[in-house]
Amino acid sequence: MRNVRTALLMLLFIILPLTVFAKPLDKVRTKPLPGTVTLTFDDGPSPIFTPQVLAILKKYHVKATFFVMGWAVKKYPNLIRQMIADGHAVASHTNSHPNLTRISQRQLRYEVLMPKEAIKSVIGKPPVCLRPPFGAGNKRVAAFIRTHGMIMVPMGFNSFDYKRPGVNKLIKWVVSNARSGRVILLHDGYKARAQTVKALPAIIEGIQKKGLGFSAICYP
Numbered sequence: 001m002r003n004v005r006t007a008l009l010m011l012l013f014i015i016l017p018l019t020v021f022a023k024p025l026d027k028v029r030t031k032p033l034p035g036t037v038t039l040t041f042d043d044g045p046s047p048i049f050t051p052q053v054l055a056i057l058k059k060y061h062v063k064a065t066f067f068v069m070g071w072a073v074k075k076y077p078n079l080i081r082q083m084i085a086d087g088h089a090v091a092s093h094t095n096s097h098p099n100l101t102r103i104s105q106r107q108l109r110y111e112v113l114m115p116k117e118a119i120k121s122v123i124g125k126p127p128v129c130l131r132p133p134f135g136a137g138n139k140r141v142a143a144f145i146r147t148h149g150m151i152m153v154p155m156g157f158n159s160f161d162y163k164r165p166g167v168n169k170l171i172k173w174v175v176s177n178a179r180s181g182r183v184i185l186l187h188d189g190y191k192a193r194a195q196t197v198k199a200l201p202a203i204i205e206g207i208q209k210k211g212l213g214f215s216a217i218c219y220p
């Protein structure tokens with residue numbers, strides 16, 4: 001009887017902090033504020049490109065959302081700390097970028113929980129959004145993510161920056177398609193993102209010229 005009581009008490013101590021300190025998901029804003037777009041950066045952080053992106057965002061006073069990889073959070077925690085210090089939002093993009101609809105429940109568990117814990121251990125709060133790689137999610141994946149305290153958010157408007165179309169083409173594509181309420185997908189991590197970095201100032205200026213502002217989503 002005493003053992004049962006002790007076990008229950010221990011369970012309570014494990015569950016309580018999670019329920020008390022995690023942000024209620026219905027309070028999480030996953031859409032840009034009216035009159036703004038959201039710039040999102042996936043697949044990072046990268047020790048080469050993320051600092052450049054952060055410097056540009058800072059110069060223009062733009063707040064963005066970074067969907068980061070669990071492995072990279074562990075490797076480059078200081079970049080995550082810099083994002084938070086600069087007022088950006090950090091959310092999950094899984095650990096290793098698999099297609100979540102095609103992996104086992106055990107793998108899904110790792111891909112969802114590992115980055116969540118990694119981010120939490122760096123910023124002190126668990127992330128509240130997860131953007132599945134390749135925009136690939138289904139009901140099973142969404143339900144699993146929700147059960148673990150996060151909202152599955154879509155890919156957003158594709159800049160196709162990963163195809164490296166050339167800086168000018170990239171600027172034109174993003175600026176001409178920017179409109180109020182749009183979440184724009186860009187990349188700062190994993191591969192060669194020099195075009196994205198080079199295009200970013202003109203993308204921001206072009207969007208500003210259209211009378212639009214910027215707001216980040218998925219703040220924990």
Ligand SMILES: [Zn+2]
Pocket residue numbers: 042043093097133134
């Ligand atoms: Zn990705």
